[in-house]
Amino acid sequence: MDDRLGYSDVLPRVELGNFPTSLVRLRNLEKRLGGPEIWIKRDDQTGLAIGGNKIRKLEYVLRQAIDQGVSHVLTVGGIQSNHVRSTMAAARVLGLSPVAVLGGKAPEVPTGNFLLTSLLADDVIISDSSNLMKAEQLMQERAEELKTEGHQPFTIPLGASTSVGAMGYVRAFEEFADQCEELRIEFSRIYHASGSGGTQAGLTVGKNLLGLETQILGVLVSKDDYFSCPTKILDLTLEIAKLLGRTDLTIKKEDIILVSGFEGAGYAISSPEGSQAIELLAKTEGILLDPTYTGKAFAALVDHIENGEIGKEERIVFWHTGGLPDLFSEGALIQS
Numbered sequence: 001m002d003d004r005l006g007y008s009d010v011l012p013r014v015e016l017g018n019f020p021t022s023l024v025r026l027r028n029l030e031k032r033l034g035g036p037e038i039w040i041k042r043d044d045q046t047g048l049a050i051g052g053n054k055i056r057k058l059e060y061v062l063r064q065a066i067d068q069g070v071s072h073v074l075t076v077g078g079i080q081s082n083h084v085r086s087t088m089a090a091a092r093v094l095g096l097s098p099v100a101v102l103g104g105k106a107p108e109v110p111t112g113n114f115l116l117t118s119l120l121a122d123d124v125i126i127s128d129s130s131n132l133m134k135a136e137q138l139m140q141e142r143a144e145e146l147k148t149e150g151h152q153p154f155t156i157p158l159g160a161s162t163s164v165g166a167m168g169y170v171r172a173f174e175e176f177a178d179q180c181e182e183l184r185i186e187f188s189r190i191y192h193a194s195g196s197g198g199t200q201a202g203l204t205v206g207k208n209l210l211g212l213e214t215q216i217l218g219v220l221v222s223k224d225d226y227f228s229c230p231t232k233i234l235d236l237t238l239e240i241a242k243l244l245g246r247t248d249l250t251i252k253k254e255d256i257i258l259v260s261g262f263e264g265a266g267y268a269i270s271s272p273e274g275s276q277a278i279e280l281l282a283k284t285e286g287i288l289l290d291p292t293y294t295g296k297a298f299a300a301l302v303d304h305i306e307n308g309e310i311g312k313e314e315r316i317v318f319w320h321t322g323g324l325p326d327l328f329s330e331g332a333l334i335q336s
């Protein structure tokens, strides 16, 4: 590597989003909460079809699809999945046929991400069970069918949280570190919502590559075990390190910090704390969060400020991962 920004170029990617996303200070919120210094990284503004964190992962994953000369892109998620919506839009940009496989009950009148996915996809397959393993299986079956019909399908697993997809967040950390250097500031902590774990794994590898001390706290949004857990994220970081030829990196289990207690009643069900957090950021800064991921993650940040876990002298950043269409879904109804 000739400079410290070289790692994200180890793998090729396609350009899908608007980068760098802005990193800005939230002075109104700071005043309201009485310190510490709070910034936000706007990955809700990555651009493509309402943006969010999946765009960064898809830049790497879909480059592989292009290189393999595929015709169809299939992926899987919940009915209101941001990942599926983003993948459908990205496939369109690249001239590929997008196929969505969704687990759960579709709303009678299409709303939120389901509405957008229906608009973007060539084919939307619904597995009535909210068990996403079943949806995964349906996706594989559909891919097999496409193959026998003479097509070349490419399947992307839940959240695109493969080592290749997580490279998007190694790159994101490099981008962030650049911005910090330009501003001549350092952060003690990053808070973000953790789902399938790729975001946290990528950020953690990025941090280790650059040797920064910033703590990365992934806030859990579900108690289901196919979502984030420390061993899964740790394994993913090791896979990424291998991909980068940096098996010398020593990422330990203690580096994977998951914050629990803000999941509410479950995945994609809004929580009272999350709804209050959404309202707080909207009314202080005019910035919108979503009920499934970022509202819950932001609630953890606010709680950690209020209970003194975050010192008043600290400088922290909330990494906004997007999810805005979910504000317009059934599960979202604000209940504060």
Ligand SMILES: *Cc1c(COP(=O)(O)O)cnc(C)c1O
Pocket (backbone or CB within 6 Å): 052, 053, 054, 082, 083, 159, 161, 193, 194, 195, 196, 197, 198, 199, 200, 228, 290, 293, 294, 321, 322, 323, 324
């Ligand atoms: C998918 C998603 C996350 C979680 O990212 P993972 O890499 O799956 O952990 C967080 N926020 C939003 C809005 C998402 O769509």
